[in-house]
Amino acid sequence: MSHPTAAPPVIRLEGVRKSFRLPNGDAFEAVRRTTLEVHGGDVFGLVGQSGAGKSTLLRLVNLLERPDAGRVFVAGRELTALPRHELRAARQQIGMIFQQFNLVQNATVFDNVAFPLRIHGRHTRAEIGARVRECLALVGLSEKSDSHPAQLSGGQKQRVAIARALAPRPQVLLCDEPTSALDSETTRALLQQLREINRQIGVTIVIVTHELPVVQALCRNVAILEKGQVVEQFAVDGPVAERKTVLGQEIDALVRQRTRDAHERQPQQAAAPVQLRGVAHA
């Protein structure tokens, strides 16, 4: 398996499987026996057709779905072996954001971001205030602290969700289709934000998406799923190789196009590593 550095895996899914019971009583295997590693500091994409099992695989990482078999390791701990109270603490290492933002509507931006710190009960008021301000500054929303979600754009709501997910200083940020509800300009700004956050604080990002430009713009490594299994995995900017899947070939084509575009812009403009550089906040 390819990985960007010699950093140890921060996530290891070992032989995980997940079935769901269908209304007719049959079992449907959403994730077949899968082993996957994601290394510290990586930005890792999970792509595949609708129903391939991407979200289920992502939700196995923080045990929102419990595997029927196999083991899940995050930040050096086996989550599948932990009793409930220890699992709650271990989950502080894993933030998550969703397509529909999942903010508390009748709470302010400040209170939404403070929420995971308050439920944990280990922090003083002053510590919570300082951390919330730090996280809102990180996503460029300091001035929205007293607003309510209904007063924000979609991109701003997702940035509040990112601030909330990062508040407990997790090592891993799971992103389930985070840009699917956003228009293309807002998507670009949000991807830029995620890249910047990964660069600044080194949090490992795992993102489920069906949008290949998102993979091209954001991810260092990608796994392609078909029918509940990883069928191909590669470094997005790695050497062009024969790809087994159509999705793999399409990602390569996007990366090559980006490289051509960057060359054409030279020497007028320094080559930008991604086409999203310089995009303003949503």
Ligand SMILES: Nc1ncnc2c1ncn2[C@@H]1O[C@H](COP(=O)(O)OP(=O)(O)OP(=O)(O)O)[C@@H](O)[C@H]1O
């Ligand atoms: N709770 C559930 N009960 C029954 N079936 C489920 C459940 N969750 C997922 N599935 C099924 O498992 C399969 C994989 O679902 P999953 O959401 O992981 O796919 P996906 O690749 O993320 O798809 P999409 O891109 O459409 O969200 C689908 O066929 C889905 O209908």
